[in-house]
Amino acid sequence: MATKLFDLGGRIALIAGASRGIGEAIARLLAEQGAHVIVTSRKLDGCQRVVDEIRAAGHSAEAMACHIGEMEQIEAAFARVRATHGRLDILVNNAAANPYFGHVVDTDLPAFQKTLDVNIRGYFYMSASAIKLMRDGGGGAIVNVGSVNGITPGPLQGIYSISKAAIISMTKTFAKECAGENIRVNALLPGLTRTKFAGALFTNEDVHREIMAGIPMGRHAEPGEMAGAVLYLVSDAASYTTGICLTVDGGLTI
Amino acid sequence: MDPKRFDLTGRVALVTGASSGFGEHFTRVLAAAGARVVAGARREDRLHKLVDEITASGGEALAVAMDVTDAASVAAAFAAAEAKFGTVDLLVNNAGVAAPGTLHKTAEADWDWVVDTNLKGVWLVAAEAARRMLAARRGGAIVNIASVLGMATSRGHGVYSATKAGVIQLTKHMALELAGKNIRVNAICPGYFKTEMNDEYFDSAAGQAYIAATPGGRLGRMEEMDGPLLLLASDAGSFINGALLPVDGGHLVMSI
Numbered sequence: 001m002a003t004k005l006f007d008l009g010g011r012i013a014l015i016a017g018a019s020r021g022i023g024e025a026i027a028r029l030l031a032e033q034g035a036h037v038i039v040t041s042r043k044l045d046g047c048q049r050v051v052d053e054i055r056a057a058g059h060s061a062e063a064m065a066c067h068i069g070e071m072e073q074i075e076a077a078f079a080r081v082r083a084t085h086g087r088l089d090i091l092v093n094n095a096a097a098n099p100y101f102g103h104v105v106d107t108d109l110p111a112f113q114k115t116l117d118v119n120i121r122g123y124f125y126m127s128a129s130a131i132k133l134m135r136d137g138g139g140g141a142i143v144n145v146g147s148v149n150g151i152t153p154g155p156l157q158g159i160y161s162i163s164k165a166a167i168i169s170m171t172k173t174f175a176k177e178c179a180g181e182n183i184r185v186n187a188l189l190p191g192l193t194r195t196k197f198a199g200a201l202f203t204n205e206d207v208h209r210e211i212m213a214g215i216p217m218g219r220h221a222e223p224g225e226m227a228g229a230v231l232y233l234v235s236d237a238a239s240y241t242t243g244i245c246l247t248v249d250g251g252l253t254i
Numbered sequence: 255m256d257p258k259r260f261d262l263t264g265r266v267a268l269v270t271g272a273s274s275g276f277g278e279h280f281t282r283v284l285a286a287a288g289a290r291v292v293a294g295a296r297r298e299d300r301l302h303k304l305v306d307e308i309t310a311s312g313g314e315a316l317a318v319a320m321d322v323t324d325a326a327s328v329a330a331a332f333a334a335a336e337a338k339f340g341t342v343d344l345l346v347n348n349a350g351v352a353a354p355g356t357l358h359k360t361a362e363a364d365w366d367w368v369v370d371t372n373l374k375g376v377w378l379v380a381a382e383a384a385r386r387m388l389a390a391r392r393g394g395a396i397v398n399i400a401s402v403l404g405m406a407t408s409r410g411h412g413v414y415s416a417t418k419a420g421v422i423q424l425t426k427h428m429a430l431e432l433a434g435k436n437i438r439v440n441a442i443c444p445g446y447f448k449t450e451m452n453d454e455y456f457d458s459a460a461g462q463a464y465i466a467a468t469p470g471g472r473l474g475r476m477e478e479m480d481g482p483l484l485l486l487a488s489d490a491g492s493f494i495n496g497a498l499l500p501v502d503g504g505h506l507v508m509s510i
Contacts, residue, residue: 005260005484006481172507175469175504176504176508179469179470179503179504180471184504216430216433216434216495217433217434217493217495218433218434221493225493226493228259228260228485228488228489228491229485229490229491229494231490232481232482232485235481236481237481237484237485238478238481238482238501239475239478240470240474240475240478240502240503241478241499241503242470242504242507243469243500243504243506243507244499244500244502244506246494246497246499247494247496247497248493248494248497249493249495249497250493250495251429251433251496253496254430254495254496
C-alpha cells in the first residue's frame with residue numbers, strides 16, 4: 001500500500017537546483033518512484049552527471065540548464081517542457097542563492113539584488129509558469145524548498161533569511177489561489193543540512209557551534225533526509241495537503 | 255536511497271482511540287505498512303472485529319482495553335502490548351473527544367471530560383510510551399493527532415481548540431526533551447474530515463455551504479491521512495522532529 005501511495009509513475013517533474021545536494025537527492029528519489037525528472041541548474045554538465053546516474057539505475061531523466069535568476073531562461077525552460085512533454089505535474093523549486101554571508105547592515109546591493117532575483121522572483125515565476133502548464137493537465141503539485149531561516153533568521157544570513165520568509169508567504173498565497181484548480185503548493189523548510197551550498201555554516205566554527213547548539217537532535221541532516229518529505233508533498237499521499245510549511249530540522253525551530 | 259523508507263516492518267505500533275474513525279483507520283494503515291499493531295480503546299469488545307480483519311489479511315494485531323485518562327489503565331495496556339510484541343516504538347496518540355458550545359456556557363463536567371481525554375490523556379500515553387522506549391534503549395516515534403483548531407479558531411469549539419493547542423505545545427516540548435534519545439515527536443493537524451464526531455453538521459445545508467467556501471472545497475477523505483502518518487512514523491521522516499503537519503486542504507490559508 002505504501003508503495004502505491006507514493007508512486008509517481010507517469011508524472012513529469014521539474015527539479016530546479018538539482019545538480020547536487022538536496023535537489024539531487026530529491027531528483028533521485030522522485031525518479032526511483034517512477035517520475036520522469038527534468039534535472040535543472042545553472043550548469044548543464046552538473047545536471048548531466050545526475051541524469052546519467054539516474055538513467056544508469058534504470059530510471060528516466062533529462063538535463064536542462066536554467067538559471068532561475070534570469071527571466072528569459074525561465075521562459076525558455078518552460079517553453080521547452082511544453083514542447084517536449086506538453087505538460088508538467090510536479091515542480092520542486094530548490095535553486096536558491098545565498099551570495100552574502102555577514103552582518104545584515106553591510107549587505108551590498110549586488111548581493112541583495114541577486115538574492116531577491118533568484119529566491120523571490122525566480123521562485124515566483126517558476127511557480128507561475130509551472131501552474132500555467134499544470135492547469136492544462138488538470139492539476140499538479142509544487143514544493144518550494146525554503147528554509148527554517150524563513151521562520152528564525154540564521155546567523156549572518158540576513159537577506160537570505162528575509163528572502164526565505166517571502167517564500168513562506170508565496171507558498172500560502174499560491175496555495176490559496178490555486179486550490180480550486182487542483183494544484184497544491186507546499187513548502188519544505190530544511191534545517192542544517194550537509195551540502196556544498198551550506199558550506200559556510202560548517203566551515204565557520206562560531207556559526208556552526210551556534211547552530212548545532214540549537215538543534216535538539218544534536219546533528220545535521222543528510223540531503224536524503226529531505227527527500228522523503230518532498231516525495232510525500234508531491235505525491236497523492238498529500239492529496240489533502242496544501243499551503244503548509246513543513247519543517248524538517250531535527251527540532252531546530254521548536 | 256532506500257525505496258522501503260516508508261515501510262514499518264519490524265515496528266510495534268500502538269494506536270489509541272482505535273475503535274472508530276481515524277484510530278480504526280490508522281490501525282489498518284500501520285498494519286498494512288508492516289507494523290505489528292496494538293489497538294487501544296475503552297471498550298475492548300469494539301476492537302475485536304478490527305483485530306480479526308487485520309489478522310485475516312496476514313497482519314499481527316492485539317486489542318487492549320485502555321482508558322487514556324487513567325494512568326493505571328494506560329500502563330496495563332502498554333504492559334500487555336510489550337508482553338505480546340515487545341516494546342512499542344511507534345505511538346499514535348489519537349483518542350479525542352469534543353463538547354461543542356460557547357466557553358461561557360460550558361459545563362465544568364464537559365470541560366473536564368474534554369481536557370482529561372484530549373490533553374491529560376495524550377500526555378499520560380505519550381509519557382508511558384517514552385519511558386518504555388527509554389528503558390528499552392531504543393528510539394521511536396510518537397505521532398500526536400492535534401487539529402487545525404489547535405492553530406486557528408472556530409466559534410463554539412473553544413474547549414476542543416484549547417486542548418489541541420495544548421497538544422501542540424506538548425508535542426514540541428516532548429520533542430525537545432527526547433530528541434537526544436532518538437525519539438521523534440510530531441503532530442498531525444487534520445482539517446475537516448468526515449468522521450462520526452461531526453457527521454450531522456457536514457450533512458446539513460450550513461455545513462455543506464461552509465465546506466464549499468474552503469480553498470479545497472471539500473472535506474478530507476480518511477485515506478488522505480495515510481501518507482502524513484507514514485511520513486512521520488517511518489524512517490522517511492528521520493529528521494522531522496517537533497513539527498506540525500497540517501492536512502487540511504488549505505483551510506489554514508483561508509482569509510478571516
